Amino acid sequence: MELIMLAAGGLGLILFILSFFLKDHSKNTEEELQELSMSLYQELSQLKKRTKLLEEELMIEPDSSQRKARPKQINEILINQVLSLHKQGMKPDQISALSSLHISDVKRIINH
Structure with missing residues (x-):
């Protein structure tokens, strides 16, 4: 019984130490998502500006x-x-x- 407890503790310790050396994929995914949302926000902002300009042009009638x-x-x-x-x-x-x-x-x- 003690042998099983020591093996489980040792395995837990090894996995804990190993977790510090493995790359965190969630950080990369989070950064990519943030970049994507910023680029979408910029494109949306540009589209709104263009739409506003077009609306203003259509509203203006020549004298x-x-x-x-x-x-x-x-x-x-x-x-x-x-x-x-x-x-x-x-x-x-x-x-x-x-x-x-x-x-x-x-x-x-x-x-x-």
Whole structure:
């Protein structure tokens, strides 16, 4: 009985000493988790900033003076189609209904 008690005590002492020399994997895992959560926090923060900027850009509408000063750019192909339809005898309101252009843009292209 005493032999079993000594063997168990000796084994416990050996395992206790051995535990000081083994690497602690939980520290590495904890550090990796902390780095991951910091990087996710930074990415989330950047996404929030970008979203806020986009929301601000969408909320800002140009003044009427800016709209008049800078006419809308119209594709050359669309201009040719408008002129072709006008030569075929179509009225500006019909051309506007067929195209994605406002009637004022259609009239401006025809009169240009």
